Amino acid sequence: MRALITLSDLELVGLLKAGDHAAFAAIYDRYKGLLYVHALKLLKDEDEAQDVIQEVYAALWKNAPHYNEAIPLKAYLYRAVKNKIFDIFSHEKIRSEYVIQFDEIIQKGTWITDEQVRERELIAAIEAGLEQMPPKMREIFELSRFSGMSHKEIAEELNLSDKTVKTQVHNALTILRLKLGSFFCFFLL
Structure with missing residues (x-):
């Protein structure tokens, strides 16, 4: 050596x-x-x-x-x-x-997925509530909430009184509140 x-x-x-x-x-x-x-x-x-x-x-x-x-x-x-x-x-x-990207996916992806699931469930619950309404009430409610028409405009278009439109919208909201009440309680827990 x-x-x-x-x-x-x-x-x-x-x-x-x-x-x-x-x-x-x-x-x-x-x-x-x-x-x-x-x-x-x-x-x-x-x-x-x-x-x-x-x-x-x-x-x-x-x-x-x-x-x-x-x-x-x-x-x-x-x-x-x-x-x-x-x-x-x-x-x-x-x-x-990879760790940074994985953290971002976990943080964003989980919440996005949760939000999407909740949104779909809420839409399904609203649609189920709308299905329970009588046809005329549903039409009045959709014109009020989805088309953005005032009670007076709806009354003129459907040839109804303002009071009837107001009552129908109120009743529709009551039905939806009952239908969605359990939905919101579920997410509060």
């Missing part, structure tokens, strides 16, 4: 490509401290920096037979560390964006 310490990076890479475990250990010992400090500066987390270094060395060993000797070992290792860190940052950014 002592003799390996004196070898150049290029010589160590040659031995590494041949599967020499001692050459790998020598490379590890030569650069582990420098790479760790480099990773720690960028990550600001000791455990994460150590994980990055381990991954880089594992990849170096796995891909050793294909290592391009034209690339200086030190530059290769620094670049590998930097790339791993960029991958971490990229995944953290994507993860945080």
Whole structure:
């Protein structure tokens, strides 16, 4: 092992490509401290920096037979560390964006869905109340509430007295209140 310490990076890479475990250990010992400090500066987390270094060395060993000797070992290792860190940052950014989007979907989506369900139920309850009304009362109520006509305009159009229109609208509202009363009590609970 002592003799390996004196070898150049290029010589160590040659031995590494041949599967020499001692050459790998020598490379590890030569650069582990420098790479760790480099990773720690960028990550600001000791455990994460150590994980990055381990991954880089594992990849170096796995891909050793294909290592391009034209690339200086030190530059290769620094670049590998930097790339791993960029991958971490990229995944953290994507993860945080997913979390933000998921929170928005939960916050907006749930309330939108609840509101839509309530709106549909309310419309169904109103329609059921309208179905219970006699035809003339329903016509008067729809002209009053949905067409925005005044009692006087309805009376003139249907050839009725103002008092009859007013009574029919009042009775229609009473029917709807009874029909919708339980609906509103249900949502208040």
